[in-house]
Amino acid sequence: MKKQLLILFLTLLAQFAFAQDWDWGGPMDPLQQKIRIRHYRLELEFFPETQRIQGSNTITFSAEEKLDTLRLNLIDEYEVQQVLMDGKEVKFSHKGDILDIIPVDCTCDQVQVFYGGKTPIAPNPPWEGGFTWEKDQLENHWMGLSSQGEGSQIFMPALDHPASEPSEGVDLLLTAPKPYFVASNGRLRSTLEGEDKLTYHWATAYPINVYNINFTMGIFHEEKLDFTSISGGTIPMHVWVLQENRTKAPELLQLLKISTETQEKYFGPFPFPDDKIAVVETPYLGMEHQTINAYGNNFQFVPMGATQYDWLLHHELGHEWFGNKISVADFADLWIHEGLTAYGDFLFYWEHGGPEAYFDKVRGDAKYIPHIKPVVSPANSTENEAYHGEIYSKGAMVIHSLRGILGDEVFFPMIKAFASDERFTYQNRVSTKDFMEFVQSYSGQDLRGFFELYLYTTDIPRLKVGKKGKSGYAIALQGIDFTMPVEVETSEGLVRVALGPKPTLVRSSSPPVVDPRGWIMMER
Structure with a gap:
């Protein structure tokens, strides 16, 4: 009996130790301020039977001065086996979720880190992230990754900070046992078939938030079409769902098309036309992974005017504009990602349900805003500090109120202009101050009192x-x-x-x- 209790205790202790509260954001480490990430080349193999990963990440960077230490982030649960620079092994230290690399005496702009281990399991994805390993109804493996609250450190070595995006994008070479498919960011460049495995080479040249680098493994049914953007270009559109849900895929694809058309009408052309518009079914609710949004809403479509509506599908798609194209460097301003995207959800009601549906939705949501936390968090906030419900609900209401104050003739062109302004998009970052100044400059109105009240305090008139x-x-x-x-x-x-x-x-x-x-x- 004592032996059984000891085994149970050790098992629970191991699970507790593994379920760490990883957080990211906050002030950037001074050592990391010295480098700019240009590109990641992530090569990973998945082992679903043991829930492990193994591979390497090649990081291309630039620095204005010679580095004594190259500091990256990677959780301690993974073992770093080797680090190469200029083809030579270099010394490193890996502890406290920090990977410190001692560069060789060269002008190198690349480092390759070989690592692997058992993946952290998400306790409550996507809010508490990690890997989710499940099986579908046909007993096939099904793996998803969620990491908004934890950052990329839980799956790869990287400069893990919201202010850092690889300016030249990522290449992802993802290997799974046959016959599994791995959906990921960008476009599928090639598929390499081995004796008992498949390697999928995905790539994007766009800058990308590191938590948006993502992959989902399973045996999927695919539906696709060519989407004609308001820009005039054609963009591949895909949905990947489990085999047991294949009959629902055509309608999901059509809803994705309608949602994209609606987002484009109000916020401008789809931001990543050289890649794709896509969703993949995941074993958790959802997340805004750039060009491969996670979808786990169980096809809960509801009527909206002459069409159907899936709130999760539409919301995560909206992040392609606010969160992926327009990104914040400080999580203090995270409401720009969530509030503007949530307001885009209101606009689906406006576009397809009409004014009555729109105002019913707004009034209904406004009732449940507690006004407990300011929408804007203190400077250098971590994700845990900045993430709460009011960045969605009250953030959306702030945008709705701006519409009421400015009028549609000013408001709608202004929001589209903000989403298209090169000062705030892709590699460039935006802050609440930027947003306030843009709105006031565009509208010609002094809105400082309005913004101060609703964004920085919990007071209402x-x-x-x-x-x-x-x-x-x-x-x-x-x-x-x-x-x-x-x-x-x-x-x-x-x-x-x-x-x-x-x-x-x-x-x-x-x-x-x-x-x-x-x-x-x-x-x-």
Whole structure:
């Protein structure tokens, strides 16, 4: 009995030790500030029976000065077997999830790290990430990777920071046992067949967030079409689903097409036309992996006007614009990824369900915003510090409120212009300050008070309405020091009134309804 208890204790201890709370972001390490990553060439073989990986990552970088130490990130659970520079073995230290490499005396701009080991298992993907190894209904292996909260350190050695993207993209040579397929980023360049294995060479030349480098292994059914972008170009569009769901694949592909058309209408052409538009079915809910979004929503399509809607499909696709094309360097500004994408979800309701569906959706979501944490986190936040529900819900409401304040004639061209501005896209990064300055410059309006209130505090205005005479009402928004235009439904119809801390007199023979469509977050 004692022996059995000891074995149980050791097993639980091993599982606990492996389920570390990996986090990333925060201030960049000074040693890592000295280098710029140009390219990753990741070569990995998957061993589903033992849930292990083995391979290497070749990292091409540049540095303005000679390096005494090249610092990368890789969790300690993997064993680093060898590190090469200029074809020679170099010394390294691997501890505390840090891989320090001592370069040889050369002008090398590449390092190759050979490593492998048992993969960390995701306890609650995608919110608590790692590898998910499952089997489908046909007893085939099915593996997915989720790492937004943990970074690329859980699957490859890299400069693992949101401010660092490989400027020349990645090559991924991914090997699995026959007959398994591995879906990944970019375009499939070649498939190499061995005696009992298959190697898939995927590649993209676009910059890519390191947590968006991804792969999913399984036996899939594929549906595809050529998508005609509003840019005029043709982009391959694919869906990969498990064999047991093959009958659902054609409709999923059509929904992906409709969602892409909707995103393009409001945010501009698909950002990665040289690659593909694609989703792959995963053993967890979903994630915005660049050009290969994870989809695990079990085909829960709902009617929306004349079409069907899949919120997960549409949301993760929206990240191709906000999160993948437009990226933040500091997780303090993570709401730009999630809030703008969540607002894009509202726009599917607007486009296909009409105004009533849109405003019902907005009002319904606004009710559940707790206003506990500011949307913008402190500078140099980690992912754990910055990630919470209000960066979605309140972030989307901030964008919705901007639409109400600016009007559609200004708002829609402005959002599309922001998503297309070269100062903020691909290799360039964006901050909340950049977004605020862009909106104010484009609109010609001073919105500093609005942004400060809704992005940096948890306060919202308090509505106060008082009767004045026979047909007058004094309306104020208490708790703010600025004014903003707000719709008011009066006996004479809908009017826009500049409301702020000082009462504004509104004429109406019946009690007015302030902000009847729900443009502004306030205590009513």
